[in-house]
Amino acid sequence: MWLKLSTFCGYFYGHIAGYNYIGYNEEDEAYYFYAPMGSKLRKRFRNMFAFTVGRCIFMEKRKYLDDPEITNHEVEHINQYKRLGLWFPILYTVYHITHGYDDNPFEVEARKAAE
């Protein structure tokens, strides 16, 4: 239920933020988007390649679709949404503040899943 709601929010966000929709990947159960010319977000967080809202994966470049290290990482975030529901974005934010991006346990787990 929560996953569906956040997927809807992600889908909506993708459109208003100017992301281009690529398509649904059945294996990943994910909707892929990319930023046509580098988004504002990219300028703020330089080392960010992609992020996930519900089942929507937003990539800063379309070619990242061919990089399993990036897609597997983001698919793990979908699994975290599945496991924790509404708690995932809340806990993620808390860990981001207390641990920082690199040491956020959700990021550590996603990096491991992508190896």
Ligand SMILES: [Zn+2]
């Ligand atoms: Zn991540």
